[in-house]
Amino acid sequence: MRTRFAYDQLPVSRWRNGGGETREIISYPPGEAQFEWRASIATISADGPFSPFPGIDRVITLLHGDSVLLESAHLQQRLQPLQPWPFPGEWAINAKISGSCQDFNIMTRRGSWRSAVNLAQTAVSSENGVAWVVAGSWQTPAGETLAVNQGIWWLDEKLQLAPQTHDARLLFVALTRDL
Numbered sequence: 106m107r108t109r110f111a112y113d114q115l116p117v118s119r120w121r122n123g124g125g126e127t128r129e130i131i132s133y134p135p136g137e138a139q140f141e142w143r144a145s146i147a148t149i150s151a152d153g154p155f156s157p158f159p160g161i162d163r164v165i166t167l168l169h170g171d172s173v174l175l176e177s178a179h180l181q182q183r184l185q186p187l188q189p190w191p192f193p194g195e196w197a198i199n200a201k202i203s204g205s206c207q208d209f210n211i212m213t214r215r216g217s218w219r220s221a222v223n224l225a226q227t228a229v230s231s232e233n234g235v236a237w238v239v240a241g242s243w244q245t246p247a248g249e250t251l252a253v254n255q256g257i258w259w260l261d262e263k264l265q266l267a268p269q270t271h272d273a274r275l276l277f278v279a280l281t282r283d284l
Contacts, residue, residue, distance in 0.1 A: 106259065106260045106261065106262070107257060107258070107259035107260075107262065107264060108131070108257065108258055108259070109249070109251070109255065109256070109257045110130055110255070110256050110257070110258070111254060111255045111256075112128065112146065112254040112255070113254070115128035115129060115130060115146065116128065116129060120153075122153050122154070123151065123153075124149060124150060124151040124152070124153035124200075125147055125148050125149040125150050125151065125153075126147065126148050126150075127145045127146070127147045127148075127210075128145060128146045128147070128148075129143070129144075129145045130144040130145055130146065130235065130256065130258060131143065131144050131235070131258050133260075139214075140212070140214065141213070141214050141217045141218050142211070142212060142213045142214065142217075142218045142220070142280060143210075143211070143212045144209075144210065144211050144212075144235045144258060144278065145209075145210045146168070146207060146208070146209055146210070146237075147207065147208050147210060148205065148206070148207050149170075149173065149200055149202055149205065149206050149207075149208065150202075150205045151202070152199070152200060152201050152202060153199065153200060154197065154198065154199050154200075155175075155197075155198040155199070155200060157194065157195060157196075157197065158194030158195075158212060159194060159195050160194065160195075160214060160215050160216075161193075161194030161212045161213065161214055161215065162191065162193060162194065162212070162213050162215055162219070162220070163191065163192055163193070163194050163210065163211070163212050164189050164190065164191045164192075164210070164211045164212075164220060164222045164278075165184065165189070165190055165192070165208050165209070165210050166184075166187060166188065166189045166190070166208060166209045166210075166222060166276060167184040167185065167186050167187070167188070167206060167207075167208050168186070168187070168206075168207045168208055168209055168239065168276075169186060169206065169207055170202075170204060170205055170206025170207050171202060171203040171204030171205065171206055172202065172203040172204075172206075173200060173201075173202050173206050173208070174200070174201040174202075175190075175192075175198050175199070175200055175201075176198070176199050176200075176201065177192075177196045177197055177198050177199070178196075178197065179196060184206075184208070187224045187239060187274070187276070188224075189222035189223070189224075189276075191222075194212065209237055209276055211235065211278050213280070215283075216283050217282070217283055218280055218281065218282055218283060219280070219281050219283060220278050220279065220280050220281075221278070221279045221281075222276065222277070222278050223276075223277050223279075224239075224274060224275070224276060224277070225266075225268075225274070225275040225276075225277040226268065226273065226274055226275075227268065228265060228266065228267040228268070229265070229266055229275065229277045229279075230263055230264060230265035230266070231263070231264065231277075231279035231280070232261065232262065232263050232264075232281075233259065233260050233261065233279070233280040233281065233282075234258065234259060234264065234277065234278050234279050234280050235256065235257075235258040235278040235280070236251070236256050236257050236258075236266055236275055236276065236277050236278070237255075237256040237275065237276040238251045238252060238253050238254070238255050238256060238273075238274075238275055238276075239253065239274045239275065239276055240253060240272050240273060240274040241253070241268060241269065241271070241272040241273030241274060242268075242269040242270050242273060243266045243267065243268055243269060243273055243275055244266070244267055244269050245257075245264065245265065245266060246265055246267075250269065251266070
């Protein structure tokens, strides 16, 4: 199974605290109340707390925008553009921003799935995953082309993506099941 998506076609959910919005790419399994893994793109427009997700491992990647400082009892982390940062969903995280920013999020339920998030500039592949084009264009072996602000998620099939332009960059999430 594979599904392509584009940013402007993703459903928008406003945050209850008024500090932003989320565009959900996929909550897997679809239609289930409790996800095993979830991918989304969020716009943070005001300082405020992140929602807690006990039992979930999270990876946040700043796509673009102004400064984002994440604070918890455990540490302070300034997000750097296109540098994934993992943290446990139990942590009480508060975001402080300057202006507005957009980030890519992947969440996996511990004991069910794991993720590895990387910024790719060369060909990549995995059996399960999510990919988001941040620069240039990318192509599958079948000739499908993905451009900026487009992506694809897939399950239980080996998918390879190859850069098609010299400036191509891809946020690549390889997902694996915990056995």
